[in-house]
Amino acid sequence: MNLKMKRSGIWKRIIVIMLIPIGLLLFYGTAHTPELIEKYYSNLLGKKIIQLLSAITGLLPVSLMEFLVIGLILYILYNISTFVYRLTKAKGRRKQVVAGFFKKVFVFVSIIYIIFIVGWALNYNRYPFSRIASYNTGNVNIDELVEVCDKLIGQTNELRLEVREDEKGIMFLEKGKDKALSTAYQGYEELAKTYPEFIGDYGRPKGLLFSKVLSLQGLGGIYCPFTGEANVNMDMPDSSIPFVICHEMAHQRGFAREDEANFIGYLASMENPDVDFKYSGSISALNYAMNALYEKDREKFNSLRGKFSQEVNRDLKARNVYWKSYEGVVNKVSDAANDAYLKVNRQKDGNESYGRMVDLLIYHNRQSKLLN
Known part of the structure; x- marks a missing residue:
């Protein structure tokens, strides 16, 4: 040599x-x-x-x-x-x-x-989305959380009346799962009119062939930075799929933090002209907000929980039954690995960072009241 x-x-x-x-x-x-x-x-x-x-x-x-x-x-x-x-x-x-x-x-x-x-x-x-959206990020309080939960309950109950359900009374995507993958971009096109950060052309989200592998890990979707693909677990209950598609698309558009991807996924779902997306985004946001209220004030949680329509209750039960069927060692190991990944990438609360989506819902509610 x-x-x-x-x-x-x-x-x-x-x-x-x-x-x-x-x-x-x-x-x-x-x-x-x-x-x-x-x-x-x-x-x-x-x-x-x-x-x-x-x-x-x-x-x-x-x-x-x-x-x-x-x-x-x-x-x-x-x-x-x-x-x-x-x-x-x-x-x-x-x-x-x-x-x-x-x-x-x-x-x-x-x-x-x-x-x-x-x-x-x-x-x-990058900047937190709350700054990009110019939200008032002052301290949140329990009354604001209750207000957000109450609004989401009313919104979700109303949207549920507009979607289709199967013979068991569970919401299903009338136009099919593939249609949801191909039309999810419409919500982001509308969102880009307010937030130019979302402007741009991206590859369409992908439904996974081995979706049940993700279910074993307790995952609804996964963004792959090495391929630029927003991947979605298509085996989940239909009420979850449109929101998860929009969540993974938020990662694809450069928003890495999980709490922000959840919130942006909610906004994109609500901006989509398809009512299935609106309902999926609304029931998912409601789930996060009510879980936060449950931890903060059990009495107010119980009071609001009784306002859920029977149809919404059936959909939430179907979700819980589905995910419980996949609980096990693989799920726990995956959860621990995901928690470690989040902390390494400066999301100090680990999996608890998902709960901070509720703060963004409250900030958004503040801004909506000011605009109205």
Whole structure:
């Protein structure tokens, strides 16, 4: 090996070793510069990356993510089996075999991590949506929460009368699940008239072939930053699907925080001309708000809970029955992993960050009252 090739190899190793530190520096270093991230990444570079990626993968009728996951599992199994085989044959070279294996793992993880950071994760450091929407973010109180819950109950009861139900009295998507995937963008087109951050063309959301795998993990959907795809669990009760589609599309549009994706998903659902979307968004928001009220004031919760229509109660029961049927070890492990992921990405409350959607509902209610 000549000197030039040797130096090239050294530089390649240095670059690989530095990928994770560079990623960490980028992520945590920009945590205190949201204005730069908002202007130059979330609304410029990062947005272009996601749009290009999702446009390419959007040409496929199925989720590329599913096949990448299958390929990744096979790749991992192959490398582990190869490592074990070489280890048994190595005899006096076992240290070199072990070192070579972990070097390969490190290189793989480093490359994946830097792609994740540069391609999407910096969106965690953008302005909060409450600032983008110019909401009054003063302290919330129990009376405001009760008011929001009461309004959502009335809204949800009314919308429920406009949707179809099956022979068991459970809401179903009259136009079908595929139609929901293909028309979800309409809510974002309307939302973009108020918030230009949502302007842009993206690949359509994908229904997952292995949806029940997500159910085992307790997940309604998942956004894949490596393919730009908003993936949805199509096995859930129909009342959940339109809202979850809009939630994952919020991630696709650069809003990484879970509480914000929930709230934006609600707004996009309510802006969609299809009543199925409106109802799905409304009942989902109601569920979050009432859960928050249950924790804060049990008496007021019980008082409002009696206002739910029988039809809404049937839909909520169908949701609970469905998810309870998937409770188990896999669900708990997935929940713990998701909690850790959220905390690593600076959502300090972990899974509790989902509850902060209720604050956004209250801020939105404040603004609506001012505008009216």
